[in-house]
Amino acid sequence: GAVVSQHPSWVICKSGTSVKIECRSLDFQATTMFWYRQFPKQSLMLMATSNEGSKATYEQGVEKDKFLINHASLTLSTLTVTSAHPEDSSFYICSANSAGTGFSNQPQHFGDGTRLSIL
Amino acid sequence: GQQVMQIPQYQHVQEGEDFTTYCNSSTTLSNIQWYKQRPGGHPVFLIQLVKSGEVKKQKRLTFQFGEAKKNSSLHITATQTTDVGTYFCAGRNNAGNMLTFGGGTRLMVKP
Secondary structure, three states, rough: OOOOOEEOEEEOOOOOOOEEEEEEEEEOHHHHHHEEOOOOOOEEEEEEEEEEEOOEEEEOOOOOOOEEEEEEEEEEEEEEOOOOOOHHOEEEEEEEEEOOOOOOOOEEOOOOEEEEOOO | OOOEEEEOEEEEEEOOEEEEEEEEEEEOEEEEEEEEEEOOOOOOOEEEEEOOOEEEEEEEEEEOOOOOEEEEEEEEOOOOOHEEEEEEEEEEEEOOOOOOOOOOOOEEEOO
C-alpha cells in the first residue's frame, strides 16, 4: 500500500534554530502533500497544502515566512520551521493520498510525524 | 467555512462495554473518512463512507453515514484494550478540494 515517510521523527534544538522536516512518498508520486500541526490531545490542524513545482497554499493564520514549504519533486516535500521558538514546539505531520493529488477521494496516508521541541 | 464537530471529546469505558463517537458537519459532505491514532502514533485510515445512509462494518466497528450526508458515527462493540486511541472523522466538501478533520474522540479502555 501507499507509504509516506517523514524524517526526522524527533528534534530538540535551541531557540533561533531553523529545522527542516522531510516528507517522502515512497511508492507513489504526489503532486500534492499536506502539512498538519497537532498539539497534545488535540486535532490535526492543516497548515498548508504543498504543490509540486509551485507555491504552497497556506491556511489562514499560518505565516508563510515562518513555515517554508518546498515541493521540488514528485516524491518529496519539505517543511522548514525558520528561527524556531518554544511556541513552535509541536507535532508536525505530513500526508498524501495514494492518487497523489489534492482532489482525490482516496484515503490520506500519514507520515510518522515529527516531534519538535524548542528549548 | 466548513466545520466538523466531533463528540464526545473523551470517553472512558470498561473493557467489554460499547463505545460510540459522533461526527457532525456544518455543510453537506461528499464523503467522510475515519482515522485512528494510537498514542504517540500517526493517524491511520480506517474507512470511507460515500453514499447517503451507508453503513459499513469492520469486525466490531460499525460506521454510519447520515441520510443528509452531514453526520456520521463510529460504534465499537465490546471494546478491547487494543481499541485505545483517538478516533478522527474527516469530511470532504462537495467541491472535493477540502478535507476537514473533526476534533477527535479519545477512547480509554480500562482492563
